[in-house]
Amino acid sequence: MRLRIKFASEEKELRLPIHYNEIIQGFIYRHLSPSLAEKIHNQGFVDPETGKKFKFFTFSRLIPETKPILQKNFIIFKSPVYLIISSVNTDFIQSLVENLLTNPEVKLFNQKVILSSVEILSLPIDKNFFRIRTLSPVTVYTTFNTRDGKKKTHYYAPYENAFKEGLIQNLMAKARALTGKNPVNKIKITPLGKLKEKVVIYKNFVIKGWDGEFEIKGEPEILKIALLSGLGAKNSAGFGCVEILR
Numbered sequence: 001m002r003l004r005i006k007f008a009s010e011e012k013e014l015r016l017p018i019h020y021n022e023i024i025q026g027f028i029y030r031h032l033s034p035s036l037a038e039k040i041h042n043q044g045f046v047d048p049e050t051g052k053k054f055k056f057f058t059f060s061r062l063i064p065e066t067k068p069i070l071q072k073n074f075i076i077f078k079s080p081v082y083l084i085i086s087s088v089n090t091d092f093i094q095s096l097v098e099n100l101l102t103n104p105e106v107k108l109f110n111q112k113v114i115l116s117s118v119e120i121l122s123l124p125i126d127k128n129f130f131r132i133r134t135l136s137p138v139t140v141y142t143t144f145n146t147r148d149g150k151k152k153t154h155y156y157a158p159y160e161n162a163f164k165e166g167l168i169q170n171l172m173a174k175a176r177a178l179t180g181k182n183p184v185n186k187i188k189i190t191p192l193g194k195l196k197e198k199v200v201i202y203k204n205f206v207i208k209g210w211d212g213e214f215e216i217k218g219e220p221e222i223l224k225i226a227l228l229s230g231l232g233a234k235n236s237a238g239f240g241c242v243e244i245l246r
Contacts, residue, residue, distance in 0.1 A: 001093040002086040002123050002228065005100070006116040007062075007108070009079040016062075016109050018075050019201040021238035023109055024059055028085060031099040031106075036091060040236075045177040054177050057087035058230030058241040060135035080116060084135055086241060088178065088228040093120075123244070125224045128185075129217045135241040137198040137209025138232040140166035155208035158191040167232055171218075174225050187218040189231070202237050209239055 007014065016023060029037045044053035062081045069076040087093055097118060104115045140156045140163050156163040167189045175183050195212035214231070216223055230240035 001088075001090060002084060002121040003093065003096065004117075004119045004121055005083045005085065006119075007079070007081050007083065007113045008116045009077075009111060009113045011111065012079050014062075014077040014079060014081060014108065014111060014113065015074055016077070018070070018073060020062070020075070020109070021200060021202050024062070024083065024238060025236065027106065027108060028057070028059065028096065031096055031103065032092065033095045033099070036095050040089075040092065045174075047173040047177040048180060049176055050173055052173055052177070054174055054229070055236040056089045056174070056178070056225075056229040057085065057092055058136070058235035059086070059238050060084035060241045061238070063135075079113075084121075084241060084243075086228050086230070088225055123227065125220055125227055128220055128223070129215070130223060130227070131192070131213065131215055131245045132227070132231075132242040133213050133245050134211045134231075135243055136238050137200065137211050138167070138214075138240045138242075139207055139209035139234055140170070140232050141208075142166075157197070158195045158210055158212075164189055164191070170232055171222065171226050174229065175222050178225060179221075183219055183222045185219050187222060188216070190215045200238075202234075207234060207237075207239070213245065214242070 040055050044055045046053050060083060062077060062083055064077045064081045066078045100115055100118050106113055141153050143151055143153045146152050156166060168187050171187055172183060192213040192215060195210040198209045198211055200207045229235060231242050232240040
């Protein structure tokens with residue numbers, strides 16, 4: 001399921017740090033039931049093959065009606081702005097909607113905003129092929145130990161074979177975590193045209209992702225996981241949220 005939330009600020013504008021993913025993520029967790037928030041954050045859904053945990057939700061960057069103003073360390077949005085939140089977990093969406101509707105006044109970065117509307121979007125996923133566009137950057141990475149014992153993260157670019165393979169392996173792991181089995185048919189994910197690199201600072205870590213369009217092929221049940229819970233890694237930190245191009 002997918003939500004589109006409309007924020008309106010009392011001050012007619014919303015001033016946030018340029019890298020605001022952690023702020024939006026915190027807003028989402030605060031509006032889940034405490035037990036569900038703890039379960040998703042600490043337990044998640046586990047891939048039985050790799051042991052990797054998934055939270056199975058993602059969110060877009062903030063979507064303004066007018067072009068925001070960029071300052072040195074901040075971004076200023078004119079009210080209203082929109083946010084897409086998406087998950088394959090219906091309990092997550094239900095809890096979020098219930099809490100948002102009962103608490104329409106919230107704070108973002110110590111600024112009071114009103115939730116003007118909370119809309120559930122229909123997303124019919126009955127095909128085995130879609131063309132999609134990112135609403136937040138897609139990231140693929142690997143972490144390894146250097147010779148001196150330090151951990152290092154390498155973020156892959158779309159022109160590297162490991163980028164597409166990483167997207168596929170990530171989606172297969174998500175499918176196993178959700179269904180307990182591997183997809184029957186082959187998954188194919190192809191970047192289209194030139195993707196734009198985006199650098200996001202999240203909890204003092206630099207994360208590199210890519211914006212653009214993709215073609216994705218596979219079983220509808222598997223594509224649903226990608227479209228609702230995010231493509232690539234770090235979805236719950238605001239990466240890999242996509243929309244279907246019709």
